[in-house]
Amino acid sequence: MTKKILAVGTSEEAAWLQTVSEAVQSFGEITFNTMETAFPEIKTNPYDLIIIDATAIGDDIVDLITQFHTARPCTPILVATTSPTWQRARQAFQAGAADYIRKTFSQQKLLTICRDLIDKSSKP
Amino acid sequence: MGHIHILLADNDLAFLETWSEFLESNGYTVHQASTPDEARSLLETAQIHLAILDLRLTNDDDDNDRSGLIVAKETARHIPKLILTKFPTFEAVRDALRLDFETLPPAVDFIDKKDDLDTLLQIIVETTEKYIQINWELIIRWDETLSWFQVVDFIESEENDREINSREAELEELFRRLFYDSHQVTISRLLARQGETVLLAVHAFSLEERETQFLVLCSNRHHIQAEEGQYDRFFSKVPAEGGLHKQLSAQTAHYGAMAFIPPGGQVSELLPLTHFYRQASTETMATTLAYLLKTGLAPWHTQGQFMEEERSFQDLVLAWPELTEEMLSQQYLEAKIEAICRQSLTAGLARCDVTTHTITLHRPDSEPVVYPNPAANLSEIFKMAAPPFLCGLTHGRLSGNTILVNSLGQSWPLGFSHTTRGLLLHDFVSLETIIKFEIATGLSLEARQDMEYRLLKQDQPAQPLEVAESTEQDKLSQAIQAIRQYVVAIIGHDLDTYLAGLFFRAVCYLVMYDLAFRYTRAELMPYLHCLISMAEICHKLTTPTREGLPQQAQTSLWLDEDNREVWVEGRLVNLAPREFEFLSYLYQRPNKICSRSDIAQAVFDIVDDPALTAVERRRLEEGPINSTISRMRKKIEPSPKRPKYIFSVRGEGYRLLLE
Numbered sequence: 001m002t003k004k005i006l007a008v009g010t011s012e013e014a015a016w017l018q019t020v021s022e023a024v025q026s027f028g029e030i031t032f033n034t035m036e037t038a039f040p041e042i043k044t045n046p047y048d049l050i051i052i053d054a055t056a057i058g059d060d061i062v063d064l065i066t067q068f069h070t071a072r073p074c075t076p077i078l079v080a081t082t083s084p085t086w087q088r089a090r091q092a093f094q095a096g097a098a099d100y101i102r103k104t105f106s107q108q109k110l111l112t113i114c115r116d117l118i119d120k121s122s123k124p
Numbered sequence: 125m126g127h128i129h130i131l132l133a134d135n136d137l138a139f140l141e142t143w144s145e146f147l148e149s150n151g152y153t154v155h156q157a158s159t160p161d162e163a164r165s166l167l168e169t170a171q172i173h174l175a176i177l178d179l180r181l182t183n184d185d186d187d188n189d190r191s192g193l194i195v196a197k198e199t200a201r202h203i204p205k206l207i208l209t210k211f212p213t214f215e216a217v218r219d220a221l222r223l224d225f226e227t228l229p230p231a232v233d234f235i236d237k238k239d240d241l242d243t244l245l246q247i248i249v250e251t252t253e254k255y256i257q258i259n260w261e262l263i264i265r266w267d268e269t270l271s272w273f274q275v276v277d278f279i280e281s282e283e284n285d286r287e288i289n290s291r292e293a294e295l296e297e298l299f300r301r302l303f304y305d306s307h308q309v310t311i312s313r314l315l316a317r318q319g320e321t322v323l324l325a326v327h328a329f330s331l332e333e334r335e336t337q338f339l340v341l342c343s344n345r346h347h348i349q350a351e352e353g354q355y356d357r358f359f360s361k362v363p364a365e366g367g368l369h370k371q372l373s374a375q376t377a378h379y380g381a382m383a384f385i386p387p388g389g390q391v392s393e394l395l396p397l398t399h400f401y402r403q404a405s406t407e408t409m410a411t412t413l414a415y416l417l418k419t420g421l422a423p424w425h426t427q428g429q430f431m432e433e434e435r436s437f438q439d440l441v442l443a444w445p446e447l448t449e450e451m452l453s454q455q456y457l458e459a460k461i462e463a464i465c466r467q468s469l470t471a472g473l474a475r476c477d478v479t480t481h482t483i484t485l486h487r488p489d490s491e492p493v494v495y496p497n498p499a500a501n502l503s504e505i506f507k508m509a510a511p512p513f514l515c516g517l518t519h520g521r522l523s524g525n526t527i528l529v530n531s532l533g534q535s536w537p538l539g540f541s542h543t544t545r546g547l548l549l550h551d552f553v554s555l556e557t558i559i560k561f562e563i564a565t566g567l568s569l570e571a572r573q574d575m576e577y578r579l580l581k582q583d584q585p586a587q588p589l590e591v592a593e594s595t596e597q598d599k600l601s602q603a604i605q606a607i608r609q610y611v612v613a614i615i616g617h618d619l620d621t622y623l624a625g626l627f628f629r630a631v632c633y634l635v636m637y638d639l640a641f642r643y644t645r646a647e648l649m650p651y652l653h654c655l656i657s658m659a660e661i662c663h664k665l666t667t668p669t670r671e672g673l674p675q676q677a678q679t680s681l682w683l684d685e686d687n688r689e690v691w692v693e694g695r696l697v698n699l700a701p702r703e704f705e706f707l708s709y710l711y712q713r714p715n716k717i718c719s720r721s722d723i724a725q726a727v728f729d730i731v732d733d734p735a736l737t738a739v740e741r742r743r744l745e746e747g748p749i750n751s752t753i754s755r756m757r758k759k760i761e762p763s764p765k766r767p768k769y770i771f772s773v774r775g776e777g778y779r780l781l782l783e
Contacts, residue, residue, distance in 0.1 A: 025621040063718070076223065076225075084214040084218075086212040086214045086216070086234065089214050089215075089217040089218055089221070090217050090221065090233070090234050091706075093217070093223075093229075093444045094221075094233070097223075097497070099218070099222050099223070100214075100218055100222075101218070120224070120225040121225055121228070
C-alpha cells in the first residue's frame with residue numbers, strides 16, 4: 001500500500017525536498033506544503049509520515065513540531081537540517097519529533113529511516 | 125509522597141559524590157555506580173525509578189566511548205533515563221532520544237554537565253512527573269485473607285523471608301503504578317494461582333466513586349513482558365466477546381501486572397474452570413466448554429490457519445512448550461511409570477506389574493488387565509498421525525486455573541505467553557487432559573478405567589457415549605464429548621491423529637510426576653489415570669490388524685482359541701484370562717442357553733456340594749459369574765446396557781448370540 005508523506009518547507013529548499021521525493025518514491029506518495037498550509041492539511045488528512053525541513057522553518061521549528069505532534073500524536077515526525085546542533089536536536093525530540101537528521105544523509109539512508117519510522121509507528 | 129530512587133552512574137567519583145549528595149538533600153534516594161557493569165546490575169536488580177547515566181561511563185578521554193548510552197539502550201528499557209555528558213553532540217543526542225514506538229527511547233533527555241545543579245533538578249522533576257506515574261495517594265484495601273506478603277510469596281516461591289519483606293514495597297508500588305488514575309482499589313479475592321502467576325480480583329474506584337472491576341494478572345516482570353508481547357501481537361484481532369481485554373499494565377524491577385476487564389464487567393462472579401467444574405451440572409459444564417471453544421478460543425484458532433504438509437507429527441509435538449526431547453525417551457518415561465506404579469502399590473491404589481512391553485494392572489475386586497507399556501510405543505504412536513495437519517494460532521498452555529467462567533457459563537482463557545503457531549489439536553487435547561486429570565475429582569480408579577475403555581471403544585471422536593453409571597462419571601464423559609464434537613467440526617473425523625495427540629498431551633502431564641516426592645492417594649490417582657489412558661490409547665493404536673481375519677471378526681464376534689484373541693467388529697478386545705475362559709465356554713455353545721451351574725463348574729471350578737442348599741449354592745455362584753459377565757459386557761458390547769452378544773436368560777443362565 002502506498003504511504004502518504006507530507007513534506008513541510010519553503011520553495012527555496014525545493015531541491016532537498018525533491019531529493020526526499022526521489023528517495024521515497026518506491027513506497028510513498030509525497031505532498032509538499034509550506035509552514036502555513038501544513039497544519040490545516042494535517043488536521044484534515046492523515047499521513048503516515050511528516051518530514052520537516054528545519055533549515056527552512058527556522059526558529060519556529062519547535063512550535064511547529066509541537067503543533068503537529070498534538071494534532072497527530074501517532075504520526076512520526078522526521079526533522080532534517082543542514083546544521084544540526086545537540087541543543088536543537090534535544091528540543092526537537094522533546095517537542096515530539098521521532099528523528100532528527102542531517103540533510104546530507106544519502107538517499108538510501110533516508111529511505112531506510114523513512115521506512116523504519118512508518119513501519120514501527122504502524123504496529124498495533 | 126513516596127521515595128524516588130535514582131541511579132546515578134559516572135566514572136568520575138568526585139562528581140558522583142557531589143551530585144549524589146545534592147540529590148539526596150532534595151529528598152531522592154541515590155544508588156551509585158561507577159562502571160557500566162555496576163549500572164547494569166543495579167538497573168536489573170534494584171528498585172530504580174530514574175537513571176542518570178554518564179555518556180562516557182568508561183573513559184572520559186575516549187571520543188568514541190558511549191558506554192553509558194549502551195547501558196541505557198540494552199538494560200531495563202521501561203525505566204526512564206537521562207544521559208549526562210561534558211561532551212554533548214548531535215549524534216549522541218539523536219542516538220539517545222530517537223523514538224522507539226514499542227518502549228521508551230534509550231533516554232528521555234540529555235543534559236550538559238556544564239549546566240548548573242538547579243537545571244538538573246528541574247529536569248529530574250519534569251521527568252519524574254512525566255514518566256514516573258506512581259499514585260502515592262492511592263488507597264489500597266485488602267480482603268482480610270490476603271496481603272502483599274502472601275502475593276510476593278506466591279510469585280517468588282524460592283526467595284527467603286528477608287527478601288520477600290523487601291519485595292512487598294515494590295509490589296505495592298506496582299499497584300500504585302497500575303492504578304495510577306484511581307482513587308482507591310480493593311483487592312478482594314485471589315482467583316487462581318498458576319506457577320509463579322497470581323490472578324486477583326480488584327475493584328478500582330475513581331474520585332467520583334465510579335467502580336470498575338478488573339482481573340489483575342501479576343507475576344515476575346519477564347513473564348508479564350512475554351504475556352503482554354504476545355497479547356499485543358495477537359489479541360487485537362479477537363472480537364470483544366471473545367476474551368478478556370487488557371486495560372492497564374505496569375512494571376517494576378522484578379514484577380509486572382496486566383489488568384483486564386471481562387466481557388460483562390463483573391469480576392466478582394468469575395471462577396476458574398477448576399472450581400466451576402465442581403459445582404456445575406453436567407449440562408452446564410458441556411455448554412461452558414462449547415462456549416470456551418467457539419467464543420474463547422476460536423478467535424485465536426482462526427488467525428492464520430494453514431495446512432502443514434511438510435513437518436512431521438513428531439516435529440510439531442516437540443514444539444509444544446511442555447515437552448523436551450528427553451521427556452520423549454523411553455528411559456525417561458519408564459522411570460516415571462515405574463515410580464508411579466511403585467507408589468500406587470504402597471498407597472494401596474493398585475498393583476501394577478511393569479515389564480518393558482506391558483503393564484498389568486491388578487485391582488482387589490477384578491481380574492488383572494494387561495496393557496502395552498506406553499514407554500515402549502512412542503515411535504509407533506508418532507507414526508499414527510500423518511500430514512497434512514491443521515495448524516494455526518494456539519493458546520499453547522491451557523490450564524484449569526487460567527480459564528475463567530462467569531455465572532452464565534461463559535468462559536475465556538488467560539495466559540498468552542505461550543501463544544504460538546502450531547498444531548490446533550494441541551489446545552483440544554490439552555482441554556480434554558485438563559478435565560480428566562486436573563479437574564475431575566471424586567472418581568474411583570475403576571470409574572476412570574471404565575471411562576477410558578468406553579472412550580477408546582469409539583470409532584470416531586464424536587461418537588455418542590452411553591450414559592455412565594454415576595453422575596460424576598457422566599459429567600466427565602459429557603464434557604469430553606463436548607470437546608470431541610467440536611474437534612470433529614474443526615479437524616474432521618481422524619480419530620487416530622486425535623488419539624495420538626491425546627497420548628502425547630498425557631505424556632506432558634505424566635512427566636510432571638516428581639520422583640523425589642511422596643504423593644497422597646488423591647494426588648496419585650490422576651497420574652495413574654493418565655498412565656491407564658496412555659496405555660489404552662497404545663492398545664487402540666498399536667494393535668496390528670491381522671491379515672486373513674475372517675468376515676465374522678469384522679462384522680460380529682470371533683474368538684480365536686489358538687491365539688487366545690477375541691475380535692469384536694474389527695476390534696481386538698483385551699480380555700483377562702477368566703473372562704476369556706467364560707466367553708470361550710459360551711462360544712463353543714453358540715445361541716444355546718448355558719446354565720449358571722454348568723458355567724460355575726466349568727469356568728470357576730465351583731463344584732456342586734450336596735451339603736449346600738439351592739440358595740446357598742446360588743449365592744456362591746453369583747458373585748464371580750455376575751462380576752465377570754459385567755466386565756465382559758463392558759469390553760465386548762458396543763452398548764453394555766443394550767447387549768448385542770451376551771444375553772441373560774432369567775432363571776436359567778446365559779446365551780451368546782451369534783448370527
